[in-house]
Amino acid sequence: CPDRAVTRGEMAAFLVRALDLTPMTAGDPFTDDDGSLFETDIETLRSHGITAGCTTTTFCPDRAVTRGEMAAFLVRGLA
Numbered sequence: 001c002p003d004r005a006v007t008r009g010e011m012a013a014f015l016v017r018a019l020d021l022t023p024m025t026a027g028d029p030f031t032d033d034d035g036s037l038f039e040t041d042i043e044t045l046r047s048h049g050i051t052a053g054c055t056t057t058t059f060c061p062d063r064a065v066t067r068g069e070m071a072a073f074l075v076r077g078l079a
Helices: 008-018 039-047 067-078
Strands: none
Touching: 008 039, 008 067
């Protein structure tokens, strides 16, 4: 849906695939992604230093990603 905002979880999946990151699942600090379709992608971004989450214990996977967040994720991912 072109008019629907992309969620932070969806963004994690896009970036893991676009950057061809090796999936990582060790040490999941986020309490709000358990059982999420994007849990492995979220943990992979965290393990690669691309995100630290909304807080130290949450990722907010269902919240819309902002332009600023997306820009920050891209800068970190492409560094």
